[in-house]
Amino acid sequence: MKVDNSLPLEYSTEENSLKILGFWIFLGAEIMLFATLFTAYFTLENRIGNGPSGAEIFEISPVLVETILLLTSSFVIGLGIHAMRLGNKKAMMIFFSITLLLGAGFLGFEIYEFIHYVHVGATLQTSAFTAILLTTLGTHGLHVTFGLVWGLFILIQIKKRGLTPETANKSFIFSLYWHFLDIIWIFIFSFIYLKGMM
């Protein structure tokens, strides 16, 4: 395998840079995945049947906490990648661990939020609006859950194998995924919650 030392570790082989570009294109597909969910959401937003509307069930405080948690985790994983480029394995692992903890915190609040919705009678079966709301949030939540497990696997590999072109590449791709989830959350925060409560 040819290793080009002038580049950061995660780009250093041909295969690595293929993987990074491929992942960007996958993120393009993810943009459309969430765009379709948003399309359905905006179409069904006011079709509440006999169920509650968004303004009736949304609560600002858990949403705000979730936003801050995810935003911070996105910042921290950025620091993790920076530390990785400095070759500081220990700092990188700390930053990655904090990211995952913040992500877990986000997920906890989201689960609390879902329980709240079910409690006030906004279940998956209530109306078209509740169904698309829970599906959109749920899809994002599933992505975060998947990310937590994936991130944990990468942490284990870095601990065992050290910072190699392969593990660095995986970490960088994971950071792309994590930042992307934050971007999606910004849109959920703005156009589902804030718009719904406005």
Next chain:
Amino acid sequence: MDFFNRFAVPHPSFLIYGAMVSIAIAMIAVVVGITYFKKWGYLWREWLTTVDHKRIGIMYLIVALLMLFRGGVDAIMMRYQLSMPDNTFLDSQHYNEVFTTHGIVMILFMAMPFITFFFNYLIPLQIGARDVAFPRLNALSFWLFFMGAMLFNMSFVVGGSPDSGWTSYFPLAGNEFSTSVGTNYYMIAIQIAGMGTLMTGINFITTILKMRAPGMKLMKMPMFTWSAFIANVIVVFAFPVLTVLLAMGTMDRLFGTNFFTTDNGGMDMLWANLFWVWGHPEVYILILPAFGLYSEIISTFARRNLYGYKSMVASMVVISIFSFLVWAHHFFTMGQGPLTNSIFSITTMAIAVPTGVKIFNWLFTLWKGKIVFTTPMLYSILFIPLFTLGGVTGVMLAMSAADYQYHNTMFLVAHFHNVIIPGVVYAMIAGLTFYWPKMFGFMLNEKLGKWTAWLLSVGFVLAFIPMYITGLDGQARRMYTYSESTGFSTLNMVSFIGAAIMAVAFALLVYNIYYSIRYASRDIGSDPWDARSLEWATHTPVPEYNFAIIPEVASTEAFWDSKKKGHELFKGKIEKIHMPNNSPLPFIMSCIFFVFGFSMVFSIWPVAIIALIGILACLTYRSFEKDHGRYISVEEIEETEAKLRGAKK
């Protein structure tokens, strides 16, 4: 026993029992055959676990041909049912099932794998690469697609086929009106196959962007690679829509949500809308690679460089955006206002312009060319007028006010077959004939091939032109019969005769393959057509590493210029080559996906959960796996090269 009742077909007939028996016999024959010839090990090592793009391509081809046969049988049954008024060959329920599966099988399980076969086999060769960007992912794409196709086809004999049209509009496809598991098969089988297609898209975009031979700038790529690139871009941005849509449909059917129901705020029209947001780009995903193949074939056999290379590329880039701007023309009559219909009318008519540009480019390429009438060329020449007819009727349908007259009549059916058959099917057969010697080392018989092309065209005209007339006279599509007083019978009989002639043409194609395997000359060299691009520059059969030395490219028609102008393609000397290892993981994971899909269709939750855990376990294994591939040594390459050069002479 109750548990097993759910697997029974709800509306059986002798045809379905016959299919059960023949499927069982065929499966036993395959298993016995493989065991008898002791081929299990070979099958496992060389095919089921392979990551070689050429072998994966050939597997796509096999599935496509099988599905062409299945969809063709559906078509013949429909034409026979309609050939006479008040025919009782199929009842209404069976007719519904047959037209539904005909549509899905032909679009998603025949045309899609056929173009994916060309992507797989040709793109790495055309751009001078050794494999695709992600070989392992490529294998996973194929096996997911394969399992989706098999799951879908199972519906015929286990639990019942879907019956609400290939578009599966709600509320008809909802639980209230579609009570059998047929539509569950639709939702889940297409979902699994669709995931495979999405991965194919990502894989080939990366391959084309990053793995071109040195010197091959984007504007020096062969036209097929360009068309495949644009098609894959559309795949990546259109298929997620389908993913979400099918997931929503699945939730409506299995978990009682109200996305597309008619109460609790549900909106059935949203299904139609999102379906076509995916569905219209899908049309271009199919047709663009076909255009690419025609471009290769026409410039090869006109012995001229393709006319208007830049305008060809520009028109495809325009199409890649416009194809996302026209979807509402599929439901002009659904009740949206005149403003919307006008906008979508205009965009639809506008998209005919880049397509027209391409037609003129082909004509100008032929102009003053030294035309060689081979079979692939014959298909291309037949394609131009027939496809233009389909395109013009498409512009007729694009006029939203007039569309109220044509909507859901046989006129529409005639139109889309008129673009898909001369557009896509001809290109697939032409491409298959053209690249057959590259794959298998002998040519298909030219005389039989030309007979096939003419028979297919005569059959096509007889089968579909009458539908334009009956459609304008008011024959609705998807009606299983009509009375004699409508006056449709003569033209429908003509149509059946045309369909029968097409069936004969396909049989002749199969005979041609058999005939050529037995009698065709094996001494044809590696460039039997005197062709133009890099895939012909390597040996036949293509060695697993494709090119011993990566070619260096100086012009659009790289191989042609190396032959005629003496550009040197292969500079430098042989070095050891890095290749990916085979892996059983894609196959195993897709099998688990099959189990998962099947148990979802029948709502057997424990099995579904276990299968899901299995899938996650495969992903975990992959995450921790260390696989750095292997090297082919210089001596080994030199030995292979010497042998192949000897075979070529």
Next chain:
Amino acid sequence: MKELFPLKQVMGFVFSLVLTAVALIAYFTDMSFSLGMTILLLTAFIQAGLQIVVFMHAGETNDKKSIYTNIYYGVLIALITIFGTLLVMVWDM
């Protein structure tokens, strides 16, 4: 320690917190729907851009052009799908 916190990323983080706060104005104050939506659209897209450029390092390699084309194309198709559907299904139905 200081080298672990590059100024660019810290500033990016602060800026995204500010943008979140600005977006919250749309919730806490009583303003018209169109003004509120304008603010939300601006803050959301600026913040997304910030993430992509500062944190995701989209522009640092030779693939810069491919990556940006990919994003622009995706966003264009996404907007077409969202607003086109709203036109067909809601505004003009």
